[in-house]
Structure formats: structure tokens, C-alpha cells
Amino acid sequence: MRQTELHLSEDDRATIDAVRSKGLHHSREVNRAHMLACLDAGVPEAQILAVLGVGRTALWRTRAAYLQGGVALAVFDVERPGRPLQYDTDVEARVTALACSAAPSGRKRWTLAQLEAAARREPGLATLSRETVRRMLKKTISSPGAG
Secondary structure (H helix, E strand, O other): OOOOOOOOOHHHHHHHHHHHHOOOOOHHHHHHHHHHHHHHHOOOHHHHHHHHOOOHHHHHHHHHHHHHHOHHHHHOOOOOOOOOOOOOHHHHHHHHHHHHOOOOOOOOOOOHHHHHHHHHHOOOOOOOOHHHHHHHHHHOOOOOOOO
16 A cells, blocks of 8 residues: 655644543544544554554545645534524524413413414514424423423
8 A cells, every 4th residue: 555655743743642632522533633643653554544443535535634724624523504593592582481471361381383373473483383383492391381
């Protein structure tokens, strides 16, 4: 197997040693730091693959990422954007407050359908669905109308 040399700067070596020795890091990040440290020390690729239990592609990608963008790109996971929140915490607070208020007249407690209807009457909450109300209340660990 062809061995490509990799030489870390002192700052990069210190960062990698910190990831390897202390702090809370994902196992993927620690493995990548180990890979870079081994490549810097001249350990053969076959031995790195056998000891760390990673695939050849992972080693190649880690090396390429380091050469392209340094330690930050090679070791740490890039933050993924995900889907933006449709409703902010203010909306969740309003729905929770509504669920904690007195139940409609003639009822002992709120139902999700009643909460949905009441929330839709509030300004700015016309698009709220029953499932969204349920998920919001589940996050707050509240029971509609109980208590």
C-alpha cells in the first residue's frame, strides 16, 4: 500500500493531542485524530487500518480533508443545517399556556381537537395542526387539562 506522507504543524499536533487525551468528543472525532497522529508519526496505513478498525476510505478522506482545510475540517464534524423550526418558542409557550388554562365550559379537560381549534383562533396560529399541538405539548411533558 502506498504511504503518503503527512506532516502536522505544532499547533495542529497540539489540537489533535488534546482531542485524543481529554474532553468530550465523538468517537469519530477521536478516531480521526488518531489517524492524523499516526500518519504524522509515519505509521504504515495497513497498521492504522488494522488497529483503529476503520476503512481505507475513511483514512483517505481524513487525510484529504486535513490537506484541504486543516484540523477543523479533518477531525470535527461539519454542522448540518437541518430543517428550520416552523414555530418558535413563543408559539410553544402560547399553546402550553392555553393547555394549562381552564377547560372549555361543560368539559372536565382539554382534548387535542379543542386545543387545536382554540389555538387556531389565536392571532398568528391559524396554520397550527392537531399533530403540531400534540408534539408541542409532548415536549413540555404536560397533559392537556389534567390537574
